[in-house]
Amino acid sequence: xxxxxxxxxxxxxxxxxxxxxxxxxxxxxxxxRFCPVCGKSxxxxxxxxxxxxxxxxxAHCGAFERHLLLWLFLSEKTDLFDxxxxxxxxxxxxxxxxxxxxxxxxxxYVTADLFSPRAMVKMDISDIHYGDxxxxxxxxxxxxxxxxxxxxxxxxxxxxxxxxxxxxxxVPIESDRTFEDPSIVDPKARLExxxxxxxxxxxxxxxxxxxxxxxxxxxxxxxxxxxxxEETVTMGLTPASGEIYYCTx
Numbered sequence: 061x062x063x064x065x066x067x068x069x070x071x072x073x074x075x076x077x078x079x080x081x082x083x084x085x086x087x088x089x090x091x092x093r094f095c096p097v098c099g100k101s102x103x104x105x106x107x108x109x110x111x112x113x114x115x116x117x118x119a120h121c122g123a124f125e126r127h128l129l130l131w132l133f134l135s136e137k138t139d140l141f142d143x144x145x146x147x148x149x150x151x152x153x154x155x156x157x158x159x160x161x162x163x164x165x166x167x168x169y170v171t172a173d174l175f176s177p178r179a180m181v182k183m184d185i186s187d188i189h190y191g192d193x194x195x196x197x198x199x200x201x202x203x204x205x206x207x208x209x210x211x212x213x214x215x216x217x218x219x220x221x222x223x224x225x226x227x228x229x230x231v232p233i234e235s236d237r238t239f240e241d242p243s244i245v246d247p248k249a250r251l252e253x254x255x256x257x258x259x260x261x262x263x264x265x266x267x268x269x270x271x272x273x274x275x276x277x278x279x280x281x282x283x284x285x286x287x288x289x290e291e292t293v294t295m296g297l298t299p300a301s302g303e304i305y306y307c308t309x
Contacts, residue, residue: 231263278307
């Protein structure tokens, strides 16, 4: 069955995903939660995670806590949805975001991934095959922790971003200082050291310094900068939502 599904065109896969989400959302009917990504309400969000988190995933579109904060930021703090033509590079596109961004941006929207066949372009972000200043916007979330040379990837994003453009580059912050050790290559050892078998580092609060070293000016926004009180509960904004790293030249 999975092999047959893989042969379907992308529009058909998207329709199947939407149908599956609709069926799974039935037990969550209600008004206690509101997803800013899909604009739908539910009684609660679904439990999700390797270490399960309560109220972690929208029952309708599958958005996680970080996606909820991101969409709120995009809507309130950027020019993404002002209707003007833009070119956007979206790395490792999430199913909850991709169709919505594609609909808004049309032909200017480019998805990229090193492995996923769903992406429009196969891309190693450490060696981007686009010219200087190719994109108005770049969004890359929870990818750098998989990339051996993340500093080079950051410089590549800086290079292909237009002078007046902006990028949102997100990573999980899990310690006070970034820890990496290139000698750790065994998956089990990486799981123990970095929290996941395919991670190559744990980022700390000094992540911002790496972005600045690549040339970016960085503005950090937290949950409390975008919502407060009951809003944070209703929209599922928690510490797991992380922070927004808004990068400009």
